[in-house]
Amino acid sequence: MVPPEVMIRIAGLRVLYGTFAAVDGLDLDIRRGELFGLLGPNGAGKSTTIRVLIGQRRPSAGAVSVDGLDVVREWAEIKPRFGYVPDRENHFEEFSGRKNLEFFGELYAVPRLRVEEALSMVELDEVAHLPVKGYSLGMRKKLLLARALLHEPKVLYLDEPTANLDIRSADVVHGILRERVKRGGTVVMTTHDMDEVEKICDRVGIVCRGKLVALDSPLALKQQHTERKVDVIATGGARLVYDMDNAQQRAELGALIATGGAASVRTREFDFHATFLKLTGLAFE
Numbered sequence: 287m288v289p290p291e292v293m294i295r296i297a298g299l300r301v302l303y304g305t306f307a308a309v310d311g312l313d314l315d316i317r318r319g320e321l322f323g324l325l326g327p328n329g330a331g332k333s334t335t336i337r338v339l340i341g342q343r344r345p346s347a348g349a350v351s352v353d354g355l356d357v358v359r360e361w362a363e364i365k366p367r368f369g370y371v372p373d374r375e376n377h378f379e380e381f382s383g384r385k386n387l388e389f390f391g392e393l394y395a396v397p398r399l400r401v402e403e404a405l406s407m408v409e410l411d412e413v414a415h416l417p418v419k420g421y422s423l424g425m426r427k428k429l430l431l432a433r434a435l436l437h438e439p440k441v442l443y444l445d446e447p448t449a450n451l452d453i454r455s456a457d458v459v460h461g462i463l464r465e466r467v468k469r470g471g472t473v474v475m476t477t478h479d480m481d482e483v484e485k486i487c488d489r490v491g492i493v494c495r496g497k498l499v500a501l502d503s504p505l506a507l508k509q510q511h512t513e514r515k516v517d518v519i520a521t522g523g524a525r526l527v528y529d530m531d532n533a534q535q536r537a538e539l540g541a542l543i544a545t546g547g548a549a550s551v552r553t554r555e556f557d558f559h560a561t562f563l564k565l566t567g568l569a570f571e
Contacts, residue, residue: 288354293318293441293472294339298348301334301496308334310496311348321463321473323487323504331496332476336443339474340370353440366394369434373445375426377418383429384414387436394437404432409458423450431459442466444475448482460486512554518542519550 288295294316301309309331316322326332337343338350341361350357352364377386387401405411408428427450448456463473483490484504492500500507514530528539542548
């Protein structure tokens, strides 16, 4: 029995490509009303996991449920409950942005008014009449998000949701995602933007070689796994490093600062890239 607070349950998931296990015994619960970041180096298994969740790949072993429904046996009931923003667009180029949304809206019997709401939400209402072939990369990405939100899904899956977006548009997307979870929706996203992870994710799961290697809030993961060190440039030009977990070195750093001997001080403890590297042994590319 899946607890009511769990929207997505992944239990012992294995996905094989021939003899290669892209996902190898993954166990993960994602809660209702949570913005969850699924991270990992290339080939870690995160995209394959998403493919299972959206019905593009059947599990080789294990079980996956969404809203208490099995993704294999009860797929027809699950499909209307989620929206998906892929990393590669698949718009109808000759259609206008509005026509693209109207076409997909008909699949879910979405009223035309909802199309206009979705366009306004992603700030595309003023260009909705133009053919998509003339849209910028950022506009195309926002149109994908509008399409995924048309039928007000309970769950939203996003692959690199702010890639190719300017700062203003990225903030708009972040606001939309946070509003979704505030209203009880569940958002699962992959991203290579560590600042984005820290800014909007409630929890993060890091996968490597098909297995879950860490699960917690971004802040907790950093505090648990990143070295707490301080880099100092002394007034004489010497470069020094102090370990904040060492009482003697903390005292030495305090004395150096108190006597004016430090020209520059920079902390390392809040570095998510270092945390990721430590957990996976691989750079985040």
